Amino acid sequence: MAWKERYMEAVDVETSYRLAKEMESYRSNPKLGYRPAGSRAEFETGERLKKEMEAMGLSNVRKDEILVDGWEFEKAELTYKDRAGNTCRAVLGAYQTDFVTEGEESFDLVFLGKGTARDYEGKDVRGKLVVVEINQRNEWWINFPVYQACEKGAKALIAVQTGGYGQIDKQALNAQDIAGPAEAPAFSMSQEDWEKIRESLDEKGEIRVGLNARSVVMKNVPTYNIVGEIPGKRPERMILLSAHYDSYFSGFQDDNTAIAMMLGIARAYLKIGYQPENTWVFCGMAAEEWGKCDTKYDWSTGAYQEIFKVHPDWAGKVIGNFNFELPALSNGNLDGIRSTYEYRDFLEECVKKLPALTPAYMEGVRVSAPIETWSDDFSVAIGGIPSMVNEFSAGPFMETHYHSQFDSDEFYDEAVYRFHHELYGLLLLELDAQAVVPLNFAEVFEEAAKSLDVIYCQKAGARVTALLELLEKAQELSDEIYDRIWDVNEARLAGEAVELDRVREAEKKLLSVFKMEQDRFVRLNWADEVLFPEEAAQNNLYYIRKAVRSLKRKNLETALEALYEIDNNAYAFQFSRSVYEHFTDYVFHQEPDRLQWGAGRIVHHENLYDLVEGLLEKYRRGETEVREEILRLEAVEKRQQAYLKEDVDYMIKSTEKMLLILQEAKELL
Template identity: 55%
Template sequence: MRTLEEWEEALALAVDTDYSYGLARRMEAFKTNAVLGYRTAGSRAEWETGEMLLREMQALGLRDVHKDRIRVDGWEFEKAVMRFTDGQGQEHEFQLGAYQTDFHTHGFEAFSMVYLGKGTAESYRNVDVEGKLVLIDINQRDGWWINFPVYQAHIKGAAALVAVQEQGYGEIHDTALNAQDIAGPEDAAAFSISRADADIIRASMIDNEARVMFDACSTVTRGCRDYNIVGCIPGQEEDGKILLSAHYDSYFSGFQDDNAAVAMMLGIARAILAIGYRPGKTLVFCAMAAEEWGVAGSKYDWSTGAYEQVFTACPSWQGQVIADLNFELPAHAHGRKDGVRCTYEYVDFLEEFLCGIKADGQAYPDGVEVVYPIQTWSDDFSMAIAGIPSMVNDFSAGEFMETHYHSQYDNENFYQEPVYRFHHELYGRLVLALDRTAVVPLDFRRLFEAVKESVDPGTCERTGADRKTLFAAIDRAAALGGRLYDIIKDKNRCYREMLRSGREEEAGRLAASCRELNRALLGAFRKEQDYFVRLNWHDEVLFPQEAVQNNLKAVSRAMDCLGTGDVRGALEAVYGIDNNRYAFLFDREVFCYFTEYVLDQPAGRLKWGAGRIVHHENLFGLVTGLKAKSCEGAPDLEGEMQTLKQVAGRQALCYRDDIKYMTACVEKMAQALMGCMDLA
């Protein structure tokens, strides 16, 4: 019987990054756009890739290889080609990227193209864009998302919007195209053009307008069949599972995002099979469809395949899967230090695990760390809110996201083999470590500490919120969570010792005796996700009271500014309230559309975002009024001050209710943990 260390050594020797690299490249063969690539939700190219991965899983020797059928909105982007004759008579042909919208020409058609700067409401003053293409500059990191200027162009009658990434994304080269999820309706058409190509057109414009020929075919179809591809290495336990996941749809060739991740997932499976390891828990390998986009007309239009997998295709995973190891962009270093991003409850287990990991100095000279909580950027969020504790290799902080991400420069030229090998070995070892647990190693104490830290005492004092009762409940729950985790660690130490000493039957009996406890722990985790995970209007994860807490601080700053006559300062503060930073840039119709489609739309269209924004202050009128007065010498601001006082009153009431809600949820969590203690 091999020790864990011997299995880890054998696994490292069995890792073959050449195999994984080759598989990642093979995935590039399937594309919707013959020139640019794209392997999008519900498309023929995505289906063909899934079929190839199914055959690959079978060839590797995975068991129960199958396709789980899901339902998504599909997008087939065939082409977007623009021809232009410049002022010197030179002819140009440009390949354009696209967003998930519906637009068709009948071959090349003539269009007027109008350049409108940032494409805000002000840009359209005295400009007729009916039936024209609107060219704009955009920075989706520091400005606003693509859906706002696209819908602005749409309601003004434009045929389509063509966006140029001036910064934020695609910064690697001026020929870079960029693609992102549209987060808007499919009838508001949108495409992307490189900075270099846009400059050629703009240089020959007369009064910011030019004639172009455009041939495009971009098709959105609601309610398509799609498939997630699943294979297993069977374990000895009936109910315990460890999930490894990555998505196989892509923009452009998608080498890093996410071909390399799918290939690494199967590379880990290949290595585990090669060394003959017999897992205690069933290892599930799932290639997810429709991660980049999969539902039209929704703010939460990505991670659709993962959401559908765990909520509709295979809800039985809830209560069985003890961890999801999700992979994104794993063949490139996103900084000098690597990170494993996880839910709060897995922080302590992972920190202990990483103590035994020596990072590859060439790949990560500053080592590897645990970061938390998870974000909404990838499929692990959908898994977590379904009750599956999740983690992902941290990928969002490096410059790659601003330079290469979602562009044609995400290709094999930026492959880093030492990084790729390290991730194969790191997450392969993590699978072995998780498999050697009898009890799912969840430490709820870290969650309660984070909840407590998120509550601002000053805001509680100013609003009359009952912080004392909440904090007392948190302290009791955190202490309970700590005691429970000590028991979990003791059981897992015993389990590992049994396996180390060859007492497999005894270890099996211990694991079997912990099944009810595991179900209870995973049930408590699911409750925690329902109770405490909320989003703000920028898709950041926060606790229920934090959105209102931040609003109240912004309202206070705005009132202080108005008190001194600082209108511009007041505006800046108001922009920080909910989604009102967009109010001063676009028409009311645009602002209201992208507010109401979050607050008043079926949960089936909102997916993982449903119910996670619970308050909203519509301050469009206040913003426009302040803008009008910002140029006056000594404006009368009494009306605006009264409006802000009313906002402060409403938000204070919400905050008091949120703190009561938090207190009740902490107490419910404590009861759930007591139930776990009884089973332990």
């Protein structure tokens, strides 16, 4: 029987399910769960996973120590009297901030709308608890209203999600990474509890409440990524499988089932006695949900530390990373794999030739690119390891159950879980069999060319024609190289002789190009979306021109709508200058170790706070004299054009360097 069939028979999803359920028992908060970075519950879970790896028979099982900011959330319970005099209780969720009471302490609680700067006008909230209603998915992240409340002297902020997240039930609580300082405390409250409390507010919109809470942030503490291996015939060459074991609430889908599936794949291959060509590394990542205080890029800490601090030597040795998130949840009839551009061709070919898998997706599997910043595969990829993840964010689960106490096995789909065990176990086998890493850079260069707005570039005086010619040349060369890679790998699979020394040298060069492309082509916008270097300036130029045209026509409303889209200036509309500047400056004025995977990914910024503030005031008063604002925006346009010109020059130099190395790789294949 072939290895594929033997693996399919050995898959045991029942054992994976039991491990995922067992992980729910490790919790910091007895009522709600929580297994956050650096907590006792995370440590105990890691110890349990280490024992599981050892019992399964994985080799070189170890704990890789990393340093994170940790968090223990033990409790947060609020009491109050309703209008009938009855004592009521509400259990709160929490964010990664400091707030500790000595037993139950009394506070005034006040409702402050959405928690924007204007909501505080005429209000004194010093020493009080502030409740706000937000849609964190579609409006603004939790850190902005929390820091605004702290600036106004509030004791803590309590957020009620009115949309975006936790919409499965009115009892749902929500948790996300705070992306702010620990000294600005924050909790979450369900819609159901808030509706009851709101009915009991006095004529000033306040109520006296009791709060018993313990939420503690611990700076710079150790935690552990849990690692085990299946040794390969070529130990210097590796494939990485990963999932994270920290969680909010009980974390059944996110990410207990992923950890259990990762180990389920290992268990099945160990059972059938398969020795891979390459060493397979199985890594349970800590601190994925959060792990650093007061940084925009405060999640995926465990993966970032593993790749950049513990094992920077993996770049050039690890030929691929399979990362797993929520694999026991169905997102409809079409399954997805999200990968770096360079692996899309290979994965699409692999999917086409797979044997029949457990029926779970009527429309099959779609491969898309690039990867996103939602999960650990991004940190792994920018470290120089081509990565992929099962598509997990496409369905309604993200708005309903995700990061709430309703993330349970209610939506467990056994057929989907088995399908993913089979799919990724077989893709692992395919990748393992490749003599040379199957990277195709053609799509990267093609997408880079598509991302260029020729008209904006020409107006900026950028050498866009030269760049397009280079990108076309790089795309053609990449296609030629991939054809050779394909031929070499097919020859090896057919048992033909392959000059492995030359192939390994070519592979090193290909992986160095991958790392260079990640360093030089991968940038982020202020919404953490992946883009090419020049796209931020192009986007800004589009909206600057729109704003100028609107102002010349005395249409201030449309002009303001355009300014809202420039960099992070949306927050200038809602929050005070100090809040806006805090969450702008910390992107540019922190050490790389705090910025982690986001370091250097946002290069330019346009601070339009004064302009927005002035135009808003004129709009409210009905004024239309805006000559000064037009002149200021025209100066901003020139500055953005200079940025665009610099970015195009940077891409030219980067593409030239990659072309040289790609040509060297081609000559070795």
